Amino acid sequence: MNSLSQNPGTTAGQPPAASGHRLIVISLALCSLILAWVGMTVIGRSDPWYRNLDMNIHNVVDALSINSSVTPNPFAQPAVPLKYLLALDYRVRHELGVLPVWNMKKFGAAADPLLEYSPLVRAGRLQQRILILVFILCAAGLSYTVTREINAACLTVILLCGSSGLLFHGLLLRPELMCVGFGNVLALLCAWRATASVTWGRKQAWLFLAGLFVGLSVLEKLPGVFYLAVCYAWCWLAAVIAVREAPATAPEDGRAGYWSGLLPAASGVLVLWLVFQLGANHPALSAVAVQRLRGAALLVAVLPLLGLWRGGHRGARFLLERVRELGLLGAGALAALPLVYLLFRAVMTEPSASKYFAGVLHFVINPGPEMKLLLSAKPDAAREFLVAFREAPFLFLSAPALALAVLWVRAIPLRLKALLVLLLATALGLTLLMGRRHFFAQYSIFPHVPLLLVWSLGLTALGTWGRRQPGAGGVHWSVPVAFAAAVILALTAYLRLQPKYTFYQDDVSLPVNDLTLTFLFDHDAHPGPYLQTMRDHYGDRQQFTQNLQRYLADPANRY
Amino acid sequence: MDIFLAHCLVLLWMCLGAARPLAAHAADRLLAAALLAWGNVVATCLLLSTVNRLGHPGWFFSTSGLLAGLTCLLLLRFRPAADPTALPAGPTGPGVNPRLWFAFIVTIAPLALAGFGVAYTQHPDSPDALAYQLPRALYYLGQNSLAHFDATDPRQVWRPFNDSLLRLLALVYHTPLPVLNFFNLAAWALSGGAVYRLCRLCAVGANASLLTSWLVLTATPVIASAASITIELPAGAALLGALVFGLQWWQTQRASDAALAGLAVGLAAGSSLNILLFCSGAGLLFGIRAYRQGRSEPVARTDGSRRMWIMPALLAGAAGAPFALINLAEAGRASGPGFGATLFRLLGDAPPHASTGPWPLFAGTAHFPVLTVDTVNFGFTGALFLLCAFLCLWRFRQSAGPVGWFAGLGLGWILVIYSLQKWILPNAPDFVPGVLLLSPCVAATIEANQVSRTLPRLAGRLILLVVVLAAAWSAGRYLLRNPGRPFTFLSSIAAPPPAWPALPLLVKYRLANQAHLNVDTDGVDECIFPFLALGSTERFTSSHTTIPAAYNLLSRAGDSRNAAYLNTGRLPSYALLSIPDKRSAGVEFLGRVGAGAASRDYFGLESQAGRTASLDSNRTLLITIYPETAGNGPGHRARLTVAGLNAEDQLWLAANLENVDGTVTSLAAIKADGATPVAISQPFKQLVFRAHDNATQKEMGAAAIPYNSLPVAKAGPVDLARPTSDSSLFVIDGLQTDKSGPVTVKGLLPVEGPFPQWDLPFLRWQRQPAATIRISATGRLARLQVSFSVRLHVRNQGGLDVVFNGERIQHYRIEDRTTWLDQTLELTPRPGENVLEFKDAPIIKEQDWMDYLERYPDVMKHVVTNHLPLEQGAREHYEQHGRAEGRILQMTEKPEPTPGAFYFMYRHLRLEGFKSP
DSSP: OOOSOSSOOOOTTOOHHHHHHHHHHHHHHHHHHHHHHHHHHHHHHTSOTTTTHHHHHHHHHHHHHHHTTOOOOOBSBOOHHHHHHHHHHHHHHHHHTSOSOOSHHHHHHSSOTHHHHHHHHHHHHHHHHHHHHHHHHHHHHHHHHHHOOHHHHHHHHHHHHTOHHHHGGGSSOOTHHHHHIIIIIIIHHHHHHHHHOSSHHHHHHHHHHHHHHHHHHHHHOGGGGHHHHHHHHHHHHHHHHHHHHOSSOOOOOTTHHHHHHHHHHHHHHHHHHHHHHHHTTOTTSOHHHHHHHHHHHHHHHHGGGGGGOOOSOHHHHHHHHHHHHHHHHHHHHHHHHHHHHHHHHHHSOHHHHHHHHHHHHHHHHOOHHHHHHHSOSSOOHHHHHHHHHHHSHHHHHHHHHHHHHHHHOTTSOHHHHHHHHHHHHHHHHHHHHHTTSOOOGGGGHHHHHHHHHHHHHHHHHHHHHHHTSTTOOSSOTHHHHHHHHHHHHHHTHHHHHHHHHHTTOOOOSSSOOHHHHIIIIIOTTSOHHHHHHHHHHHOSHHHHHHHHHHHHTSGGGOO | OHHHHHHHHHHHHHHHHHHTTTOOSHHHHHHHHHHHHHHHHHHHHHHHHHTTOTTOHHHHHHHHHHHHHHHHHHHHHHSOOOOGGGSOOSOOSOOOOHHHHHHHHHHHHHHHHHHHHHHHHOOOOOHHIIIIIHHHHHHHHHHTSSSOOOOSSTHHHHSOOHHHHHHHHHHTTTOOGGGGGHHHHHHHHHHHHHHHHHHHHTTOOHHHHHHHHHHHHHSHHHHHHHTSOOSHHHHHHHHHHHHHHHHHHHHHOOHHHHHHHHHHHHHHHTTOHHHHHHHHHHHHHHHHHHHHHHHHSOHHHHHHHHHHTHHHHHHHHHHHSHHHHHHHHHHSSSOOHHHHHHHTGGGSOOOOOOOOSSSOSBSSOSSSOOOOTTTBOSHHHHHHHHHHHHHHHHHTSSOOOHHHHHHHHHHHHHHHHHHHTTTSOOOHHHHHHHHHHHHHHHHHHHHHHHTSOHHHHHHHHHHHHHHHHHHHHHHHHHHHSOSSSOOOOGGGOSSOOOOSOOOOHHHHHHHTTOSEEEEEEOOSSOOOHHHHTSSOOOEEEEOSSOOTTSEEEEEEEGGGBTOOTTOTTOOOEEEEEEOTTOOBOOEEEEEEESOGGGOEEEEEEOTTGGGSBOOGGGOEEEEEEEESSSSOSTTEEEEEEEESOOGGGOEEEEEEEEETTSOEEEEEEEOSSEEEEEEEOSOEEEEEEEEEETTTOOEEEEEEEESSOOOOOOOOOOOTTSOSSTTEEEEEETTTOSEETTEEEESOOOOBOOBGGGTBSOBEEEOSSEEEEEEOOOTTEEEEEEEEEEEOSSOSOEEEEEEETTEEEEEEEEOOTTOOEEEEEEEOOOSSOEEEEEEEEOOEEEEOHHHHHHHOHHHHHHHHHTTOOHHHHHHHHIIIIIHHHTOOOOEEEEOOOOGGGOOEEEEEEEEEEEEOO
16 A cells, blocks of 8 residues: 555546645645745745854854865764755856856965855855755655655645744755755655565665665764664564555565565675775774674674564564664665765865765764763753643644544544654654754754644545545645645745744844854864965954954855 | 675575575574575685685675675576465364464564574684684685695694584674674574474474473573584584475475575585485485385386486585595595594593483582583473483384384484493583484474373373473573673663683783784694784784784693603693894794693784884794604604794704704704704604804803703792791782782782793782882881882883872883883881882873963954864964963873883882881
8 A cells, every 4th residue: 555545647538626636735845845945045045054063063164175086074963965965066166157266275265255255155055955855755755655645745745835843944054954855754764665665676666765865864863773663663563554554465586585685785895885885094083983883784684584483483583574674774874875985086186085974984883082072961841842842732732643643533544543642642753762862943844844744644544534535525724724735834934034033043143243253264173284274374263353353244255 | 794684685585595495394494594695605715716806895895795696597487486276285274373383483482582682793613613613604705715734733724614614604793792693593583494394294283392492492502502613403404404395306306496405405415524424324224115115116117216316416515515625635535634533533532521310400510500511401391301202112113104214314313422431421412413413303293192092191291291391491590690691781781791711911912903913733633723813913814824914823732841751741842942133023922721731822923024023022942843743752753943034133043853862963053934844763862952143153042942841849929928037017929919918009000920931920010100108007117118119111111100199209201112220218107008009100201271262362262262272272372372472381291102001011119118117
């Protein structure tokens, strides 16, 4: 069972009313996208480039470093795909002739590097806005894959376009957007496709891909590892539902036993090659990290051996199949490491890429020491949860209520109900997880996205159910209502986004505060060549401050 | 390590792919894949040996991977995957009872985890592994081929080598040593699956087969071999593979089963002489039976069966015979002294053994013995297996079923092992193949017991219950409470406990970082592997000829030093010839390991010794004389080897025979290291070796080896603990004890020695910056006298401060690493406790940047504000401004860096306290 709808999602033979409805919802979705883009652009236009420098400037400087084969210093969170994309973006813009400074060498050679910040930060923000649109479209793809309803996809677009938690990330360069995008959207999409696939080849390819996206999510931000549990939980739920719905399943394809193990084995071998490549010459990769990577590589490569046993008790076979799925997910997640390393090798020299990746791996694989510094010693889960709740109380209350309503309707497929429960659990779990530190404004994306997906999927399910009720004809009355509510949400997004962003960080006023100066001039996480460039151009901190104040005195230089 | 793991994964999956067309069942596939992988390693070694690339990891990985890939592709291309439903695999009765299956997993999983923990943390420690299996593999890697090398221990070159080649897979990648244990652990797991399959193929039910598999896995001889290094378990697993596929061939006539059986036989026989003998005997019986059967069969069918066995026979020969072919090519005979010793041990003396009888559960004599690899034995499980074997022999005496064969084979194995040991209990690993062979008998008996009458069934179940409980207890106790190889939780591994006795520090220091180490030993059964596993040495060779490019480790029996030519132990004799004016480095005495007759002396010779200046400790030649024929009386040829004599010394060595009548016969004039054959024709007084200067012919040194043992009065050591006057209150010899009376010594390593060659009875190392002597409050103590003799060893210069009660009373600067500093100091103690310290003193002066920053707060502010590293910021400021401004920069002293923390070496440390006269 692939979809909520029992009808194929084609337009052939549909009545004109349905086509008109389709046109309306697609138009609404497009309008929402445009509205979201405009909202973000308007806010961004009046936003000085020196705001939110804690992450902006690190990502910008690291992207410049990557383009010069200078090793960035891993700091606080990996954000590896983000930096890589930013570096690529700078390269492309340079090739197009719109960005003269695209690497550290050019930055150092600039007459006044201060002048270069603004276009670099602007380019980064533009990239984030584009990623927001891609994110929304992918989420729509997830909704469509689950329901096979264009309504669900469009509703997802409109709802996400109204999410201040999501649009917030179009205004600054932070890793949370891609972490959620990879983990909660793409990985879940692949996991869904895997469990819906009939052939073992597709199933394992989708599962591997799901793992790969989880790996990329972890490389973006550590909480991404939570999505591995989400995907694996979905494998269990789907399998239990499949057994319940069709106890006498068809005999398994005998080829799967061996061939399905090759992908994890290859992944394990690649990870071992990576450890060999990095382990010998880079002390940043600690013994603990090396040991864990080796253990994980061996585990994912050996777990599929269990697939050789195809006979035996039904329960044992069920468990073995779940273990194999875990192996595939893990293999995909691990494969992200050599894949990303090879991507870096394509744009950096071997020593720089290896040194950088050794630092990243050390942080990702052995995060304990860093986490001790970052996490609260005595986390107050209730207080932090309330912080998250206060930002979107309606969403937090309505999504579970909607899910309960869906659960109550017997006719709605069990798979969809299970997915809604899983999304609720994801939102709740990530809110609690992010509350281990302090629930900052930028973390809203973690609960908002799954809760909004619950909304779109739940409403679509109820709408489809209502349409099939005796006496119902054409479009159910609830559909326009739902769309109207969603459009209102999208229209009011700006009103929620603007204050959220304005109150995010108090660093807009002049003269700039000490922290901003540090981020710009001499933060110890910046790579050596950047610090040297700044010293060469501006001497000491005091001289730099004077230069910066002089530069920002002209309002034209602030944006 | 990573490439090793990657290689294992590649082998595993490629061989599994290749096994798909060959075997249908999961256990069979795993077994076939393991056999193919082992065969792949053997083939890789043979191929690389022919092109002298055996020790190159890159070649090894690529060749093995290529072979595995080709095998996989060929088999997948030309054979469809085996269909499990097409094979008549055993009886068609019900499968395993889920509860029994659950119990199996619940009990075996902890044992497997415990075995994993032990294998992961413990170094290999079985005597055979340390004496010849592992050194042999390292020497093969060092010389890049499987050719013979100079070895006194014949097992290192003559024995079948497939097991050593298997370990070579790990050694070629310089993996941590515990990894070597995992081959046995894998063999243990495979044995469990193979036993199950074997029993099933013998038409035994699934439950009885699983129970038998459990009994085999928990049998003490098997579990003792699981986390260690023994040949018998991997070879036994291969033997089981041969039986599984042989039996399968018997039932299906599939050529692939015969081929796998042939490969397995070759691998097993190419690993162990015992199995080679066994396979030869079993093969002969099988041949006779086949011949007799062939005479009564139609000609066409017989011809088909014969042709089918051509490929298996070729595979068996290819996997099992290379060692014999190499022996043949190297020495003109296929077997060495090891084979003869095994084959004809019946005629010789039986080896001593600690066992007290043929049926002990544990070979020790204690009331409640501690289980170690040496004390485990056949156990209750073994007794049950023997009982079942006899029952099956009786039960199947009329039928031609396979269970009766296995009873005969297993009992035959045990009988042969016992008889080879002259009816004294063999070691535990020797039982392993017997246990494996008898397993179908146990399964058949268990199954037969299920359908017998009530009383015998209850009795059988009771016996089984007792054996199961005893086996579980023994296996758990062996893995978890084994003092020799203690189990450690993986999460709590900090520093694995040492598995070997400590080596002398000088040996460790000298051998730790050599690029190439050449071993020249005259020891048979010498535990040499710990010397080869000390550090990052990349290449090991074994040669009786000194290799100038390598660090040469020379090992001689302790009792052969200055031993008479006619010594009762039939040992070679060696003498040290000291040459005080020797120009280049000679042999250096490194230390003695062991005591009594088993003791061995170790010497080292630097690489490129001729181009290395000599030190006090290595101005010596090592002269060894080996009788070349049995006995070492007159009328025999002998071989004279010299080590440490370099052309740069401008010396030559005269080897003369002083006859009884006073005349002198010149034997040889030797100008450089090497072996010289000499003829000794009559009884003589002594062999005299004199070193002469090439230019002046002046004698530079001499040594002698007497013909007969002469009583030599040994001078006893000076008793340093004797008081020197009546007013003495206490005396302590700090070299011999750490605590005596009121005095406590801390900070020195345990005493080493004696080293009479260097006039060095004992020594102690100070491997930390300070050593402390505390003298607790002693009434009437008025004067202290401390005398010591100390030197550097690693550093070329250093400083020593003698500090008494916190006050530095003497500072010494030592400018040469070989010079002894001998001092005696008189000290005046204070009432109460007195503390005397020997401290490493700073001698290098350098700028004190911290003082600079503390002295000038403005500089500190500047450095902190600019987020500069403190030392770097201070230096930059001083260079740019401070020097011109005339700011003060204090100098501070630092001690000389000490590689390996070898601070000082003491040969004498004595403290005596006196009262007022």
